Amino acid sequence: xxxxxxxxxxxxxxxxxxxxxxxxxxxxxxxxxxxxxxxxxxxxxxxxxxxxxxxxxxxxxxxxxxxxxxxxxxxxxxxxxxxxxxxxxxxxxxxxxxxxxxxxxxxxxxxxxxxxxxxxxxxxxxxxxxxxxxxxxxxxxxxxxxxxxxxxxxxxxxxxxxxxxxxxxxxxxxxxxxxxxxxxxxxxxxxxxxxxxxxxxxxxxxxxxxxxxxxxxxxxxxxxxxxxxxxxxxxxxxxxxxxxxxxxxxxxxxxxxxxxxxxxxxxxxxxxxxxxxxxxxxxxxxxxxxxxxxxxxxxxxxxxxxxxxxxxxxxxxxxxxxxxxx
Numbered sequence: 357x358x359x360x361x362x363x364x365x366x367x368x369x370x371x372x373x374x375x376x377x378x379x380x381x382x383x384x385x386x387x388x389x390x391x392x393x394x395x396x397x398x399x400x401x402x403x404x405x406x407x408x409x410x411x412x413x414x415x416x417x418x419x420x421x422x423x424x425x426x427x428x429x430x431x432x433x434x435x436x437x438x439x440x441x442x443x444x445x446x447x448x449x450x451x452x453x454x455x456x457x458x459x460x461x462x463x464x465x466x467x468x469x470x471x472x473x474x475x476x477x478x479x480x481x482x483x484x485x486x487x488x489x490x491x492x493x494x495x496x497x498x499x500x501x502x503x504x505x506x507x508x509x510x511x512x513x514x515x516x517x518x519x520x521x522x523x524x525x526x527x528x529x530x531x532x533x534x535x536x537x538x539x540x541x542x543x544x545x546x547x548x549x550x551x552x553x554x555x556x557x558x559x560x561x562x563x564x565x566x567x568x569x570x571x572x573x574x575x576x577x578x579x580x581x582x583x584x585x586x587x588x589x590x591x592x593x594x595x596x597x598x599x600x601x602x603x604x605x606x607x608x609x610x611x612x613x614x615x616x617x618x619x620x621x622x623x624x625x626x627x628x629x630x631x632x633x634x635x636x637x638x639x640x641x642x643x644x645x646x647x648x649x650x651x652x653x654x655x656x657x658x659x660x661x662x663x664x665x666x667x668x669x670x671x672x673x674x675x676x677x678x679x680x681x682x
Contacts, residue, residue: 357655359443360384362412364433365424366397369447373422374401376643380651381420387412413437420654422473423447426516427523431456434470441467443654445647448474449533450664452524454671461664471650471660472667474537478642478649481605481615482538484634485596488619489542494598497543499578502535502594505587506611512585513559526563528554529674531583535594536670537662539571539579542596546669547571547579552677558586569677601629609640 358380363370366388374383374397385404388394398405406412413421413436421437422445423430431451434444438460450472451457464470476482488494516522517530540547550572554564565586571579590612594605601621607613615636620629653660 357651358382359419359651359654360417362386362406362415362418362421362442363397363424364388364409364412364421365447366390366393367424370397370422370424372643373424373445373647376641376647378644378648378651381647384418385412385415409433409436413440413442419443420445420650427529428452428521431460434460435463438463438465438468438470441465443468443650444470445650446470446472448472448537448667449524449529449671449674450667451671452522454668454675457664457668457671461668464664469650469654469660470664471646471653472662472664473646474534474662475642475646476534476538476608477541477662478645479608479615479640480636480638480642481607481617481634482594483645484617485594485603485605486542488603488617489596489598493601493619493621494596494603495600496598497577498597498599499580500539500542500594500596501580502539503582503584503587504531504535504592504594505582505584506531506590507588508559508565508585513561518559518561518563520563523563525674525678526554526556526561526567527565527583527585528567528569528677529671530585532567532569532581532674533667533670535581535583536569536571536673537666538594539581540666540669543573543577543579545573545575545577547573547673549673549676549680552680554677554681564681567677569673571673609636615640 363386387406420443550570553568559565566584569581596603604618607615617634619632
């Protein structure tokens with residue numbers, strides 16, 4: 357089953373999506389509020405340039421619309437698209453806050469499937485780690501520690517990500533959703549906020565550039581997360597501890613370093629663990645794997661696992677973290 361695609365939002369993420377549609381996806385057209393950006397995008401991909409959201413949403417030739425805009429526009433655009441029964445891939449975090457996403461869910465019809473774009477689930481290292489856990493190699497899981505950060509760039513404090521009216525917050529709502537999503541996905545249960553520290557240390561802005569969260573699952577598993585844009589060497593480290601061993605997932609490719617999974621297996625005698633390291637030096641294909649999963653969900657009439665309910669649970673935790681620090 358093949359699909360015709362429209363993209364709303366012609367920036368960096370929109371281009372990544374356009375470059376990773378696979379053999380089953382064909383890009384038909386695009387739209388962006390920035391006409392020059394949209395025109396360049398349309399020319400680069402030789403597709404139709406639509407003049408409004410309503411126009412692209414109502415196009416009968418389009419099956420799926422990918423929404424890659426700033427946070428405060430995500431849900432309103434999605435609401436327009438579902439009026440025309442379009443299937444949607446909405447980039448994380450799906451909205452500026454959980455209330456916006458709840459409102460979208462309440463308006464959802466049975467003809468539209470919505471997948472929320474958490475591409476980190478589909479990195480080779482993450483998929484490998486998930487398989488190791490499913491084989492019970494680590495035994496019962498105990499806790500997770502994770503850190504994700506970058507160092508920004510000149511003028512970073514003036515970008516939309518630090519404008520609460522547009523983004524919904526700062527660094528926590530930017531990179532935080534990925535870590536929360538992965539934690540819930542690995543543990544296969546929801547999380548509750550136990551404590552949070554949301555601080556600005558470096559960037560000249562009212563919003564946070566660092567956030568520290570402690571979360572607790574219903575089964576008593578602890579999750580400790582740190583996201584930062586004062587991480588001067590780009591870092592992704594996700595550690596999962598079980599009673600029989602540990603997984604350390606590091607790197608995302610590019611400036612974050614080679615993707616790796618280190619498996620540390622404890623013996624009955626304890627002592628130094630057996631260590632196996634899996635490396636994935638090839639190009640990141642997570643965007644392609646993710647859209648292929650969405651194609652399957654539509655073709656098989658299955659509810660996407662990365663759905664609106666998942667996005668709402670993540671945004672509720674972020675909202676609580678912000679509330680505790682006001």
